[in-house]
Amino acid sequence: MSDAIERALDQITFDANGLVPAIAQQHDTGEVLMVAWMNRDSVRISLEEGRACYWSRSRQALWRKGESSGQVQALKELRLDCDGDTVLLLVDQTGVACHTGRRNCFFRAWRGGGWVEIAEPLVTPEKLYKEPQA
Amino acid sequence: MSDAIERALDQITFDANGLVPAIAQQHDTGEVLMVAWMNRDSVRISLEEGRACYWSRSRQALWRKGESSGQVQALKELRLDCDGDTVLLLVDQTGVACHTGRRNCFFRAWRGGGWVEIAEPLVTPEKLYKEPQA
Numbered sequence: 001m002s003d004a005i006e007r008a009l010d011q012i013t014f015d016a017n018g019l020v021p022a023i024a025q026q027h028d029t030g031e032v033l034m035v036a037w038m039n040r041d042s043v044r045i046s047l048e049e050g051r052a053c054y055w056s057r058s059r060q061a062l063w064r065k066g067e068s069s070g071q072v073q074a075l076k077e078l079r080l081d082c083d084g085d086t087v088l089l090l091v092d093q094t095g096v097a098c099h100t101g102r103r104n105c106f107f108r109a110w111r112g113g114g115w116v117e118i119a120e121p122l123v124t125p126e127k128l129y130k131e132p133q134a
Numbered sequence: 135m136s137d138a139i140e141r142a143l144d145q146i147t148f149d150a151n152g153l154v155p156a157i158a159q160q161h162d163t164g165e166v167l168m169v170a171w172m173n174r175d176s177v178r179i180s181l182e183e184g185r186a187c188y189w190s191r192s193r194q195a196l197w198r199k200g201e202s203s204g205q206v207q208a209l210k211e212l213r214l215d216c217d218g219d220t221v222l223l224l225v226d227q228t229g230v231a232c233h234t235g236r237r238n239c240f241f242r243a244w245r246g247g248g249w250v251e252i253a254e255p256l257v258t259p260e261k262l263y264k265e266p267q268a
Contacts, residue, residue: 004247011242011249021155021169030164035155035220047244080249081239082232086155086169088240098216105215106222108145110181113138115145115214 013085027076027090033097034105071095147219161210161224167231168239205229
């Protein structure tokens with residue numbers, strides 16, 4: 001399996017920083033949950049472990065989604081786009097995807113000449129993160 | 135309106151190249167159609183014209199989606215994520231989003247240890263682009 005994964009990784013065109021944008025979409029509802037970044041290791045880990053693992057650009061570290069919040073994304077399917085430089089993760093999101101406590105990160109909509117918040121937090125960040133985030 | 139759009143643009147965090155990733159999603163079905171990039175001008179034009187306009191990194195030019203193929207994306211709503219560095223366009227896609235003639239760009243799925251094409255072209259690229267692409 002690992003040889004197959006290595007071959008799969010070779011089909012992905014990582015950018016100059018070794019990254020690709022990764023969209024997480026709730027597999028059954030189609031809700032776009034968040035966008036993060038993946039490097040080669042994080043794609044491999046996601047396929048091997050069956051859960052979304054990203055690369056945190058701010059922390060410069062692998063980031064298994066939910067490792068500190070419990071809000072894990074089970075990976076249902078990984079898809080690759082025509083240019084091979086963007087991946088789409090169909091996931092089953094436990095709880096909320098956004099660090100603000102909202103279900104998804106795209107809670108600001110341009111309506112009537114301004115940004116309007118269209119979703120409320122379902123949980124407070126304090127409850128999500130029992131320990132301070134690194 | 136243009137003042138409001140300028141203020142909206144100030145809420146977006148463009149990267150070192152002046153770009154943000156932009157996801158186009160079919161507004162009614164939730165299908166993720168494609169990912170492209172937008173600069174400040176392309177966001178402004180999209181809001182002003184009510185259709186998706188991207189920044190082509192390969193051509194280093196504004197790219198009104200559908201300008202050569204006719205496959206226009208009417209903009210139904212623009213959304214911004216929590217960090218302000220990714221935008222989501224809810225669109226109504228005319229025809230197909232992918233330059234390969236497929237409805238969306240994410241037609242390769244990781245299944246059974248390899249990439250599998252899960253969608254066929256609905257139209258040939260030759261029919262899509264009557265003139266050679268710049």
